Amino acid sequence: MPTMKETKFTATITWLGVVPKLAKGRRAEPVDAAFASYAGFEDDVHAGLTRASCVRVTNLYPKGTEIRNVRQLSILSAEEMALIAADMGMEALDPVHLGTSMVIKGIPDFTHVPPNARLQATSGATITVDTENRPCVLPGREIEKDSPGHGPKFKTAAANRRGVTAWIEREGLLRVGDTLRLFIPDQPAWQHG
Numbered sequence: 464m465p466t467m468k469e470t471k472f473t474a475t476i477t478w479l480g481v482v483p484k485l486a487k488g489r490r491a492e493p494v495d496a497a498f499a500s501y502a503g504f505e506d507d508v509h510a511g512l513t514r515a516s517c518v519r520v521t522n523l524y525p526k527g528t529e530i531r532n533v534r535q536l537s538i539l540s541a542e543e544m545a546l547i548a549a550d551m552g553m554e555a556l557d558p559v560h561l562g563t564s565m566v567i568k569g570i571p572d573f574t575h576v577p578p579n580a581r582l583q584a585t586s587g588a589t590i591t592v593d594t595e596n597r598p599c600v601l602p603g604r605e606i607e608k609d610s611p612g613h614g615p616k617f618k619t620a621a622a623n624r625r626g627v628t629a630w631i632e633r634e635g636l637l638r639v640g641d642t643l644r645l646f647i648p649d650q651p652a653w654q655h656g
Contacts, residue, residue: 467581468649474573474582476641477541478558478566482508489562489601496638497564499588499631503535504564510535519597532630533593536564538582539626540573550620551606551613560605563626565637570645574624577652581632582643588635590643593628 480491481504489508503510514532516524524530539561548556558566570576580592598621607614 466649467646470645470647472570472645474567474569474643474645476565476584476637476639476643477568478563479637479639480558480563480565481506482562484508484510488605490605491559491562491564493559496636498634499536499590499637500634501631503532503631507535507564509537509564533591534628535631536590536629537562537596537626538565538567538573538590538592538629539563540570540624541566541568542571543574543624543626547617547620547624551616553610553613556606557609560609561602562605567643574626576627576645577647579648581646582629583633583646584635584637584641584643586635586637586641587633588631588637589633590629591632593630595623596625596628598622598625 479494479497481494481497482489482491484506497504502512511532513529514534516526516528516530518526520530539558544556544566548554567573574595576592578592578594582590598618600618603614603617606617
C-alpha cells in the first residue's frame with residue numbers, strides 16, 4: 464500500500480520567482496518558468512543541496528553547521544496572501560516583496576498541510592513540503608520600501624499564513640499556470656504533541 468495518499472486538492476501555480484544570489488535584501492524577480500533541480504531553482508539564493516544552519520535549528524546544531532537544505536523553496540498561497548494583505552490594510556501583497564519561490568491557488572489552509580506532503584506537477588516535478596515557514600521581518604523590510612507604514616505589520620499579519628518551505632524530490636520544469644496535485648502522508652496525526 465502506498466504511504467502517500469492523493470487528496471482531492473489541486474493547485475494552480477500563479478507566480479514563480481527567484482531571489483538572485485547577489486541581491487541585497489530578499490526581493491524576488493518573477494519568472495514564467497523555472498527548472499526545479501535537486502538543488503532548487505538555479506541562481507536562487509536558497510538553492511543548494513546543503514545550507515548553513517540558522518537560528519531555526521540552533522537547538523540542534525551550532526549556527527553555520529552544514530546541513531541538508533530542506534528550505535530550497537518558499538511557497539505561499541494566494542488565498543492566504545489576500546488575508547495577510549487585508550490585515551495589513553493593503554489591497555494586495557506583491558510576491559516580489561516576500562522573497563518567495565512560488566505562489567499557488569486552490570489548497571485551503573495551505574500553510575498547515577502536513578510536513579512531508581508532496582506537490583506534483585504534470586511534468587513529474589515533485590516538491591516535498593518541509594514545514595510551515597514562520598514569518599520574519601525580512602519581507603516587511605521589502606514591503607516598507609514600496610509601501611511606507613505597512614512593512615512592520617507583516618510579521619503579525621502573516622502568522623499562520625506564511626506558507627511552507629520545501630525541497631525538490633524529483634526534478635522537472637515548473638511553469639506559471641501548471642497544476643499541482645497534493646499528496647499527503649497516509650498515517651494518523653501524532654497525538655502526543
